[in-house]
Amino acid sequence: MGQLAAFIILSAITLVATVVVVGSGNIVRSALSLVPAFLGITGIYILLQAEFVAGIQVLIYAGAITVLILFVIMLTEHGTGVRFRQVNEQVPLGMIAAGALGAFLIATFLTTPWPMATGSLPPYTASQIGTTFMTNMILVFEVTSLVLLVALIGAIVIARRER
């Protein structure tokens, strides 16, 4: 019961912040509303006993990506960009598409019988995640680090000023 109440509060925070992100005419307000949205999702992860993923979510999403987005807004839009029209002419079409997709997904989720398992997660998952990354998932780990390096160099090359 307490878990359900916590879930409802966290998803209300997340959804309200997300609606502000999607609908606000001021792009700085959108970017700052990403922080409560990501923190609400962090609470959802903690409800799902994924404390390591929750910590990484705070560090990378709520910390790094939001700051990066804010910096790019400051560098491109002459500040807040409130003088510009923020939406294109596809608003009704986009509403129909997003609403139809959401309704379809929710209907599918409500009618599909999921194969529920009875086991439970280990009480502290971080050490097991580390062990799995270093044994079974070593290829995934290495390829991800390579992709990170390529993205780093690519971002520097693309954003560098041509001379």
Next chain:
Amino acid sequence: MQLGLVHFLILSAMLFSLGLYAVLTRRNAVAILMGIELMLNAANINLVAFNKYVAPDALNGQIFALVVITLAACEAGVGLALVMSAYRNLETVHVDEINVMKW
């Protein structure tokens, strides 16, 4: 009423729809990237929820979610670098005005 898998799935479906709406209707490329981040977060919620309720023996769902977070960071870095480059060369970040490759 007990908290179950379906609650998390419905939350992620709503988040995904809102992200899709942002991608479809926003003009600013940075706002489109924010919509993509929201969609990736919805996928991550699904992965972690399925890990807890459907396959709790292994932690593969959480590991996959961590990989997705890393790739989202890569995507944000490269995408925002592209936005900076487009702004420098075309002096706009509105995707409906960037049409130099349109014949």
